[in-house]
Amino acid sequence: MNRFEYIKAPSIAEALDMMDSTVPEAMVQKTDGSARVVKAGGTDLLDLIKEGILEPGRLIDLKNIPGLDKLSFDKEKGLQFGPMVTIADLEKSKEVKQHYPALYQAAAHAATPQIRNMATMGGNLMQRPRCWYFRSNGHHCRKKGGTTCFAQIGQNQFHSIFLTNVCPCVHPSSLATALVAYDGKVELTGPEGKRVLPLSEFFTPSNVDVTCENVATNQEIITNIMLPPVQDSTRAHYIKQGQRESYDWSMGDVAVVLQMDGKKCRDARIVFGAAAPIPLRRESAEEVLKGKSINEKVIEQAAEKALEGATPLAYNGYKVHLFKTLLKRTIMEAAS
Ligand SMILES: Cc1cc2nc3c(=O)[nH]c(=O)nc-3n(C[C@H](O)[C@H](O)[C@H](O)COP(=O)(O)OP(=O)(O)OC[C@H]3O[C@@H](n4cnc5c(N)ncnc54)[C@H](O)[C@@H]3O)c2cc1C
Structure with missing residues (x-):
């Protein structure tokens, strides 16, 4: 871990000034050359520093800025x-x-x-991705400015099944x-x-x-x-599947927000987490639900549609089945 200054910012304006004045000379970030050094809870930031991925010149703590916790x-x-x-x-x-x-x-x-x-x-x-190659000091991967994606050719059981062509790390949030x-x-x-x-x-x-x-x-x-405000017609549910119940990120998670007129679905938003490098909307599956009464057949069709276009890697084909099951359960729970 490198030496760095630690400052508690009294306001957003002063935090921005401090960020500005530290760029670029006081700050070295090995991953992308960016100079973001604000600190909140520190649960990811300190890992990144200890792992040698980030070498800040100055940490600007946001904790004392009034109103940010409202x-x-x-x-x-x-x-x-x-x-x-x-x-x-x-x-x-x-x-x-x-x-x-x-x-x-x-x-x-x-x-x-x-x-x-x-x-x-x-x-x-x-927070930055949990890909073990990105987090490892020994792998200069694409995310850190290198030319190789080690996950594409290596151990990729927790990686993306969509948008896998450049870097298949999943978004960790x-x-x-x-x-x-x-x-x-x-x-x-x-x-x-x-x-x-x-x-x-x-x-x-x-x-x-x-x-x-x-x-x-x-x-x-x-x-x-x-x-945005929710309507009386809004129904929603979220399910996370991890390798264990606690102390871990998601292997796959699904959120569904429906607008229901009785049993009929007027509108739907379906999002997959840990399926792609971003939280991934599944619009084609949303279209399947719109205007229909939610029943087992429609849910099955939506789940099939949602996984169309998946390109699983060598070790994460199981995620296709996982997401189908999670989506069916999440829609059922939301609609009920
Ligand atoms: C064992 C374990 C399990 C976890 N499981 C999950 C999980 O299941 N789901 C999940 O979503 N997360 C999970 N996490 C991640 C955890 O939620 C994040 O580490 C945490 O939310 C980061 O918040 P922080 O306040 O500690 O941020 P910090 O570590 O202080 O900061 C993280 C990054 O955000 C930047 N930053 C912080 N605040 C701001 C701001 N206001 N504006 C701009 N940049 C900012 C920092 O500069 C830094 O780059 C897990 C973490 C651990 C250690």
Whole structure:
């Protein structure tokens, strides 16, 4: 681990100034040359430093900035929370549990209770992939500026089954699966001001830019995450399958948000987590559900459609069956 300065930023403006002034000379990041050094809970950041993937010159802690840990809910406006809201805060919120059950389920099944207490939502969306070749000092993979993807030719049982051609690492955030299903947005604040993006446009597939996982620049901070209001007709569910019940990332997770008119589905959003380098919408499967009564036959058709185009690697063919089963169960639970 290298030596670095540690500073508690008193405000977003000062955090941005500090990020700016440290670029580029005080900061070396081996992976992509970016200079993002803000620290939230530290559960991923400190791993990256210890693993030698990241060598910051300065860590700028966001913990003391007032207001970043606020969560608010309004029936008309929806849910809004700051980046320092923890996964545990989402899990404990009565409003999240009642109005956004898929997000509650994603929060309740992530990591461990101890990690959920430390892990913030800003950090969760910005965490780096868990691919063992990326995390290993001995493998200079494409994500770190190299020319080889070791996962494509090596051990790839936990990797992508979609968008596998450049780097098949999966996006590590299982909370993002639910947030994208609810059509969430993220607010980024940088030296030029604020911009708001749908989360579906925030994450970057590796065939667009292999060295990073989202469109945030080195000098932007996530300052808000927003979910639209839910309707009385909204039904949602989320299921995560891991190798073990706790202390692990997902092997596959699915979030489904339906708009129901009685038994008939008016609209649907289906998102797969740990299937691709981004949380992956399955629009073709959504089309199968729209305008139909949800029954076993329709669910079966949607599951078949959702897996069309999958290109599993040598050791992760099981994920095709896993996702079919997870999707069927998630739609059934949501619709009931
Ligand atoms: C054993 C284990 C199991 C886990 N299982 C799961 C799981 O099942 N599902 C899941 O989703 N996650 C899982 N995680 C990951 C965990 O949720 C993340 O490590 C955590 O959410 C990161 O948040 P943090 O506050 O600790 O971020 P930090 O470690 O402080 O930061 C992570 C990254 O985000 C950047 N960052 C932080 N805040 C901001 C901000 N506001 N704006 C811009 N950049 C920012 C940092 O610079 C850094 O690059 C697991 C972690 C562990 C250790």
